[in-house]
Amino acid sequence: MKTLTRSLVRHAHAIAREVGARVILLYADVVENDQNLADLIQDVDFRVILVSRRAGFQAPPGWEDLCAIVRVPDITMTRAGQVKVATLVAAAENLLRAGDRIVCLTGIDGSGTIDMIIVLDLGVELEMFGDSAADPLPLDVTPAVFERLLTLASELSLEGREGRPVGTLFVVGDSERVLAQSRQLVMNPFHGYPEGERNILDPRLEETIKEFSAIDGSFIVRGDGVILSAGRYLAPQAKLDEPLPQGLGTRHEAAAAITVTSTAIALCISQSTGTISIFKRGRLLTDIVKPRSHSSDGL
Numbered sequence: 001m002k003t004l005t006r007s008l009v010r011h012a013h014a015i016a017r018e019v020g021a022r023v024i025l026l027y028a029d030v031v032e033n034d035q036n037l038a039d040l041i042q043d044v045d046f047r048v049i050l051v052s053r054r055a056g057f058q059a060p061p062g063w064e065d066l067c068a069i070v071r072v073p074d075i076t077m078t079r080a081g082q083v084k085v086a087t088l089v090a091a092a093e094n095l096l097r098a099g100d101r102i103v104c105l106t107g108i109d110g111s112g113t114i115d116m117i118i119v120l121d122l123g124v125e126l127e128m129f130g131d132s133a134a135d136p137l138p139l140d141v142t143p144a145v146f147e148r149l150l151t152l153a154s155e156l157s158l159e160g161r162e163g164r165p166v167g168t169l170f171v172v173g174d175s176e177r178v179l180a181q182s183r184q185l186v187m188n189p190f191h192g193y194p195e196g197e198r199n200i201l202d203p204r205l206e207e208t209i210k211e212f213s214a215i216d217g218s219f220i221v222r223g224d225g226v227i228l229s230a231g232r233y234l235a236p237q238a239k240l241d242e243p244l245p246q247g248l249g250t251r252h253e254a255a256a257a258i259t260v261t262s263t264a265i266a267l268c269i270s271q272s273t274g275t276i277s278i279f280k281r282g283r284l285l286t287d288i289v290k291p292r293s294h295s296s297d298g299l
């Protein structure tokens with residue numbers, strides 16, 4: 001195994017102990033094989049969250065007790081994006097909570113080299129953890145639904161539709177209140193279908209959702225994943241306490257505002273930049289910047 005990787009891992013352990021970290025987040029896909037991964041976990045000798053894009057990924061045999069697994073969308077992201085998404089998913093699954101300090105080890109997929117250590121204080125870097133009394137997700141939204149939306153949003157941001165960038169909005173949770181503050185821009189394409197046929201957790205629906213992302217307006221998703229509507233115009237009666245960062249227009253404004261007057265979470269994909277912005281309680285929790293090209297893996 002590469003010297004740099006070994007050295008960073010050893011130091012990560014020391015740093016984690018010194019700064020009182022609760023867990024080390026390790027990007028497993030960077031490491032080439034199970035044996036190398038097992039060696040690394042042995043070196044880390046700490047509670048580990050293994051992060052992987054691979055379906056069915058498991059901890060190396062013998063290390064299952066020390067490791068939790070977090071699956072992240074199988075798409076190229078910047079390193080910062082990788083860390084943000086992994087942290088969000090881990091929080092949604094209650095593996096992390098407000099106030100936690102975590103040490104993240106990451107690098108370029110398949111390179112065999114871990115080349116970056118990041119220490120994160122949840123609550124300082126990620127607004128999601130800003131209010132320690134609150135759950136990261138609305139109570140009616142299941143972690144699986146949130147993860148699926150993150151994956152769909154990430155794929156739409158990276159791939160667009162037929163070569164063209166796509167912008168859209170997903171609002172999940174507290175759906176009755178969200179519906180009451182919105183109206184159809186076009187006929188609801190999901191109207192009349194049985195609930196079992198319009199759940200975002202069903203992989204067969206992926207193409208349909210991507211197709212309808214071209215429709216103006218937003219998707220309204222119930223916390224259990226059932227899509228209630230697409231093509232919905234949000235008209236929340238709320239003002240934001242803080243102005244949004246510059247450059248964010250009416251789509252982002254509506255996304256943020258609907259989370260003031262409901263407990264929903266909004267995921268907004270910008271057509272102009274591809275950035276995914278996630279809003280809760282009227283605030284930008286985090287944004288995930290689109291990598292510059294499919295092959296790049298910038299910071």
Ligand SMILES: Nc1ncnc2c1ncn2[C@@H]1O[C@H](COP(=O)(O)OP(=O)(O)OP(=O)(O)O)[C@@H](O)[C@H]1O
Pocket residue numbers: 167168169215216217218232233234235247248249250251252253254269270271272273
């Ligand atoms: N209140 C709203 N509810 C649902 N969709 C909206 C709302 N306001 C705007 N949109 C959608 O957002 C699209 C883009 O609007 P605008 O450029 O002002 O937003 P933006 O926040 O700058 O987003 P982008 O970064 O994607 O351009 C509109 O064409 C419309 O489809």
